Amino acid sequence: MQEFTPSLGTPKEELDTPSFIIDLDAMENNIEKMASYCRSKSINLRPHTKHHKSPDIAKKQIAAGAIGICCQKLGEAEIMASHGIDNILITYEIIGSFKIRRLMALAKSTKVSVTVDDVANVVDLSEAANAAQVSIGVLLDVNVGQNRCGVEPDKSVIDLAQAVEAAPGLQFLGIHAYNGAIQSVEDDDKRKSLDSDSMEKTLAAINHLRSAEIPCEIVTAGGTGTYNMTGSYSHITEIQPGSYVFMDAQYGRVLPDFVNAGTIIASVISRPTQDRAVIDCGMKALSTDQWPPIIKSASGLTVASASDEHLTITLESETSQQLRPGDKVELIPGHNDTTVNLHTHLFGMRNNRLEVIWPVSARAMIR
Ligand SMILES: Cc1ncc(COP(=O)(O)O)c(C=O)c1O
Numbered sequence: 353m354q355e356f357t358p359s360l361g362t363p364k365e366e367l368d369t370p371s372f373i374i375d376l377d378a379m380e381n382n383i384e385k386m387a388s389y390c391r392s393k394s395i396n397l398r399p400h401t402k403h404h405k406s407p408d409i410a411k412k413q414i415a416a417g418a419i420g421i422c423c424q425k426l427g428e429a430e431i432m433a434s435h436g437i438d439n440i441l442i443t444y445e446i447i448g449s450f451k452i453r454r455l456m457a458l459a460k461s462t463k464v465s466v467t468v469d470d471v472a473n474v475v476d477l478s479e480a481a482n483a484a485q486v487s488i489g490v491l492l493d494v495n496v497g498q499n500r501c502g503v504e505p506d507k508s509v510i511d512l513a514q515a516v517e518a519a520p521g522l523q524f525l526g527i528h529a530y531n532g533a534i535q536s537v538e539d540d541d542k543r544k545s546l547d548s549d550s551m552e553k554t555l556a557a558i559n560h561l562r563s564a565e566i567p568c569e570i571v572t573a574g575g576t577g578t579y580n581m582t583g584s585y586s587h588i589t590e591i592q593p594g595s596y597v598f599m600d601a602q603y604g605r606v607l608p609d610f611v612n613a614g615t616i617i618a619s620v621i622s623r624p625t626q627d628r629a630v631i632d633c634g635m636k637a638l639s640t641d642q643w644p645p646i647i648k649s650a651s652g653l654t655v656a657s658a659s660d661e662h663l664t665i666t667l668e669s670e671t672s673q674q675l676r677p678g679d680k681v682e683l684i685p686g687h688n689d690t691t692v693n694l695h696t697h698l699f700g701m702r703n704n705r706l707e708v709i710w711p712v713s714a715r716a717m718i719r
Contacts (some may be wrong), residue, residue, distance in 0.1 A: 353358060355409075355514060355544050356368070356615060356685070356700070356715070358575055358653045358705055358706055358709075358711065359706075360707060360708070361582070361705050361706060362705065363704055363705055363706075364617060364680075364701055364703065364705070364706075365706045367617055367699060367706065368409065369508060369617055369618050369619040369632055369633070369680065370616050370617065370618045370619075370631075370633035370637040370638070371616070371617050371697070371699050372527070372613075372614065372615075372616055372691065372692060372693075372695040372697070372698050372699065373615055373616070373617050373698075373699045373700075373701050374468070374598065374613055374614055374698055374699065374700045374701065375516060375613045375614075375615075375663055375683075375701060375702075376613075376700045376702045376707060376708070377467075378610075378611045378613035378699060379409075379597055379598065379613035379614075379700075380412070381414055381611065381676045382596050382597055382598075382599070383412055383416050383596075383597060384595050384612045384628065385596075385609065385610065386399070386593060386610070387413070387417040387418065387495065387581065389579065389580060389583065390417065390583065390591065391417060392512045393583050394413075395582065395583055395588060395589060395590055395591060396418075396419045396435070396589060396591075397413075397417060397418045397419065397590065397591060397593075398418060398419055398420050398421060398422050398439075398441060398572065398590050398591070398592050398682050399413045399418050399421055399422065399574070399592065399593060399594060399596075399597070400421075400422040400423075400424070400592050400593065400594030401421045401422065401423055401428065401432060401714070402422070402423065402424040402425075402427060402428065402594055402689055402690070403594035403595050403598065403689050403691075404594075404597050404598065404614075404689065404692055404698070404712075405428065405595055405692055405693065405712050405713065405714035405715050405717070406710050406711070406712055406713060406714070407431065407432055407435030407436075407437060407606070407622055407713055407714075408708075408710040409435065409597060409698075410432060410437055411435075411436075412509050413597075414437070416610065417436050418443065419435060419439060419590070420437075420438065420439025420463075420517055421439070421440055421441070422440070422441045422442070422443050422592045422594075423440055423441075423443070423714075424442070424444055425442070425444060425717055425718055425719065426442060426444070426446060426451055426454055426455060426458070426501070426719070427466065427714070427717030427718065428714040428717045428719070429442050429462075429718055430458055430573045431714040432714065433461065433462040433464075434713065435698050435713065437462075438460075438462055438554075438695050439463045439590075440462060440463070440464050440465070441464075441465045441466075441467075441489075441528075441572070442464065442465070442466045442467070443493075443528060443530065443592065444466070444467060445466070445467060445468060445469060445470070445473060445493065445501060446466050446473075446696040447473060449480075450558070451719075452476055452477060454478045454479050455477075455480070455488065455541075456483075456484035456486055456488075457480060457484075457698065458486070459481070459483070459486040459488055459701040460488070460491075460612045460708035462495075463489070464488060464489065464616050465474070465488065465489025465490060465491060465525055465539075466488060466489070466491070466645075467490075467491050467492070467493035467501070467528045468490055468491075468492065468505045468512070468516065469493040469501050469502050470490070470494060470512075471511070471512060471515045474490070474512070474516055474519055474522065475515075475520070476516045477490070477521070477522060478519035478520055478521050478522050480520075480521070480718050481521025481522060482521040483556065484521075484626075485579035487521060487522070487523055488521060488522055488523070489522075489523050489525045490516045490522045490523065491523060491525050491526055491528040491570060491572070492509055492513060492525055492526070492527050492528065492557070493506075493528050493684060494514055494527050494528065494529050494553070494554065494557045495548060495553075496529045496530075496531050496549075496550040496553040496554050496557075496573070497531045497533065497534065497546065497550045497553060498530070498531045498532050498534075499533075499704075500532070500533075502528075504555065504562065505548030505553040505556045505557035505560070506556070508677055509557045509560050509561055510560055510561060510564045510566070510576075513561055513564070514564065514566070515568045517566065519561045524566070524695070525568075525569050525570045525571050525576040526568035526570035526571050526572070526589070527554065527561075527568050527570070527571045528556065528572055528573075529550065529553070529554040529557070529570070529571065529572070530572070530574070530575065530592060531546070531547070531550040531573070531578075532572050532575060532647055533576030534546040534547060534550065534577065534578065535575040535576060535578060536577055536603065536605075537577065537606070537644035538605050538606050540607075543577060543578060543581065543603055543606075544578075544581050546583055547574075547578045547581040550573070550582075551585045551587070551588075554571065554573060554585075554587065554588075555585075555587050558571060558587055558652070558708055561645050563565075568590050568705045569589070570590060571587055571588050571590075572588070572589065572590045572591065572592050573588055573591065573592070574588065574591035574592060574595045575591075575594065575595065575712075576577070576593040576594065576595040576596040576599075576603060576606075576607070577603070577607065577612065579591055579593045579596070579609075579700075580609070580645075592694060594669050595688065595689065595691070596610040597614075598612070598613050598614025598688045598692070599612045599614070599640070599644075599674060599688070600612070600614065600684060600685050600686060600687050600688040600689075600691070601612060601642065601644075601645055601684045601685060601686045601687075602642040602645045602686050602687055604646070604684065608709050612648075612684050613687070614684075614690070614691075614692070614698075615648060615682050615683060615684050615685070616633050616634040616637060616638055616645070616682070616683045616685060617679055617682050618631040618632050618663070618680070618681050618682075618683065619631060619632050619677075619678060619679070619680055619681070620676065620677050620678060620679045620681060621662075621677060621693065622677060623675065623676060623677060624632060626673055626674065627666055627667045627668070628641070628656075628664065628665070628666065628667065629653075629664075629665045629667055629675050629681075630662050630664050631662070631663045631665060632661065632662070632663075633659040633683070634658050634659050634660045634663055634665050635659070635660060636660050636692075636693055636694060637661075637663055637695070638658070638663065638683065638685050638691055638694070639685060639686070639687050639693075640658055640696065641686065641687050641688050641690055642685075642686030642687060644659075644660055645683040645684055645685050645686050646683065646684040647665070647681060647682075647683055648669075648682045648683060648684050649680065649681050650672055650675075650680035650681065651665070651669065651671075651672070651683070652667065652672035653665050653667060653668070653672050653675075654666045654668060656681065665681070672680070673718055692712055692715070694715075695712050695715065696712060696715065697709050697710065697711055697712060698710045698711075698712060
């Protein structure tokens with residue numbers, strides 16, 4: 353298979369398709385822009401790597417100033433740690449003895465923290481950490497409006513924090529107050545107002561803990577959509593955005609601060625009628641949530657339908673009807689987190705030539 357790996361320097365139009373390609377200049381600008389925002393606010397940046405799933409990109413984020421990374425799944429954290437990345441916050445509840453054993457194994461070599469919202473889980477984590485002679489950082493997962501996981505920002509945070517503080521092997525670090533539901537609200541004022549509600553809830557949780565003399569070393573919140581809203585509150589110590597690295601069609605409608613850097617390059621495989629083209633990236637190469645993708649490379653093309661390995665496109669203009677089998681089409685996926693997860697490699701391009709190939713090492717690490 354190795355002989356079919358494209359050599360560095362290959363022009364974009366000659367890459368085999370479908371491939372996930374990165375505009376390296378755009379990605380590096382995005383990484384630097386987020387890092388410099390955090391520097392300007394004196395807050396820490398801990399990017400969420402569920403977006404790109406690549407230890408190589410995580411290392412670039414750390415080189416630009418990130419203090420560590422977030423992972424959603426333990427399996428992602430194991431991969432990142434195996435590539436030498438330290439200081440990992442798993443923004444997920446680690447439940448069940450099998451996973452807890454894996455977490456302890458990871459903590460032997462890596463500084464790792466997790467979120468909790470349940471006292472019984474605290475007891476399980478503590479017993480395992482104590483037995484394994486490791487220390488696990490713990491943040492309370494607080495529901496600040498997403499109504500997903502998390503304890504309510506009322507007095508119950510005190511009981512949970514005290515349980516963590518009393519638990520051998522666990523180190524209470526603070527609060528995880530992420531609200532994913534508001535990140536893609538397109539109206540800026542509405543997003544800002546929803547973020548303000550979340551930040552009030554976060555402050556309420558902090559104040560309950562203060563009343564019990566429990567200080568929070570870390571208060572983390574905020575994704576790409578609210579990075580500069582969440583990041584401006586003085587009670588926030590770090591933010592955890594992910595999508596700013598590649599952006600995608602959905603996020604492109606939310607904010608202009610970061611540019612699209614991650615696209616799919618595909619080939620026309622069939623031109624059955626005058627106004628129909630079929631390209632080689634169906635839903636196994638391009639996720640269909642946040643539908644539709646944007647066709648970047650040409651105008652007069654609209655996405656008609658997707659099947660497993662085919663994407664059918666309507667050609668609406670005379671120019672677009674010139675497309676022939678073998679021609680290339682570049683698309684901005686609706687959602688890049690889920691699209692990247694479908695790919696084995698990321699192809700980094702500069703000046704339209706292949707500069708680097710990175711494996712998507714943490715793809716499918718759902719356990
Ligand atoms: C817990 C958590 N933190 C951070 C992020 C990153 O958010 P975004 O990709 O909107 O920047 C996500 C994304 O889903 C998330 O689930």
